[in-house]
Amino acid sequence: MIGCMGGDRVMNSLRWRNLFCCLLKRHTPLLSCETGPGLLLVVVLFAACSPGSDASKGGASQELLSIERLAFVPAGSHSLRQVGIVAQGGDPHGGGGLLVDLFEVTRGQWIASGQPLPSQSWGEWGPEQANLPAVGMNRAEALSFARLEDMRLPTVAEWLWCASGSRGQPHPYGPRGMASAANTLEVGLGRSVAVGTFASGRTPGSLLADLEGNVWEWCLDQPPEGVTLSGGGESELGCALGGSFLETTRALHGEAGILARGLDPRHRAIDLGLRRVCAAGDWLLAHKDEFSDSRHEARVRGVGRRWGRPALELLRGLEVEAQGSRGIRWLRAGAEQ
Known part of the structure; x- marks a missing residue:
């Protein structure tokens, strides 16, 4: 395991790699650059140091539009026969697809919503923590937050579809686990990091970030009876998927089951957050005036x-x-x- 000094080196390496990636894309509009709030912060800070930037004149950084935080995931399904579950998103026969948060909901988003902080939020969430994932909410609080923007929590089948795709890949980013692709226990940071930090762990196509590691993500329902949860716990009442910085790297699905942990809906944890989904067509029609x-x-x-x-x-x-x-x-x- 990487120790504290090793963890610092990992973070420094990731920061420089992500900054270099974004500088290569500087010909594209800043907010359409394929970064996340965690990486975007690096770019905004870089831009703030540039002569003539709004920030250097005392102006505020440009806010993300709601639609810029969303990925499109086409409808479809894939049978994960080894674990006895069908990964499915949207109506595979009627098109449509899903809109999904590119990143885990951040503390900055939670604060901006005006919702009370989760009652077990492990201290105050200051501005310097705005791009860290929001954690500590129970499932009811996660659902309430999602509904503020006409969204909801994903079902287990939807989450697995978003993460494994039409090929049923065992990791969000490909067929084999990679040590630097996710904030898991092996990296040794021992804490959550700004969403989108691990750019190499994004899902091809949709560019969804942090589906493996960083923090567990609440789901709307439970896996079908008989499906094994590699993260342990009982799933009769609820579950979360994806692992966290406190968990070792594991496959999304395989001989050990699916990468899920059974949880009581009242459960709270320092490594438990959320990601929202919605039916793409309905949301776009309802919110079209916003963009x-x-x-x-x-x-x-x-x-x-x-x-x-x-x-x-x-x-x-x-x-x-x-x-x-x-x-x-x-x-x-x-x-x-």
Whole structure:
């Protein structure tokens, strides 16, 4: 295991690698750069030191639009026969797909919502912790937070679909575990880190971050009866998936079962957070006015480029249904590029 000094070296290496990655992409709009709030913070700080930047003049950093925090995951299903469960997202026959938080919900997002801090939040959440995952909430509090923006917690089947994809890969980032791809026990940090820090652990296509490690993520339901949970616990009442910084690297599914832990819905923990999902079409129609401001056109097109061709069929249908919504049109145009 990497000790404390080793953990510091790991974090420094990750910071420099992520900064270099973002600098290579500086020709793209800042907020459509494929980073997360954790990595975005590095870029914002870099930009703040540049002559003429808003921050250097005392201005505030640009806020992320809600849609910029979301990934598009196409509908589909895959049978994980070894563990006796079908990973499925959306309606595989009717299209649609899911919108999913790119990152675990952060402490900054929780505070900005006005929701009371989880009653067991392990101290105050200061500005310097804004990009760390929000933790310590029970399932009811997680559900309540998700509903604020017309979202919810994922089902076990949806979470596994987002993480393993159509190929049923055993890790979110590929077929084999990698020591530097997730904040797990082997890395030796002993704490959660800013969401998106482990860029090499992102899921291909959707670019979802931290589905393995960092913090466990609440799910809406329980696995089917008879499915083994490699994280232990009883699943009759609830569960969380994905592992955490206190857990060793394990496959999402395999001989040991699925990477889940059975939990009482009242459970709270320092390594337990949430990620939200929703039906893509319904959410986009309900929230289209939030991303239709002409000042945000380039940023919304950037989201469409990130979602890519898997979202095109849905977006073309929504463009007709939304009767000329500029935001939907910009998303569709971006996805076609």
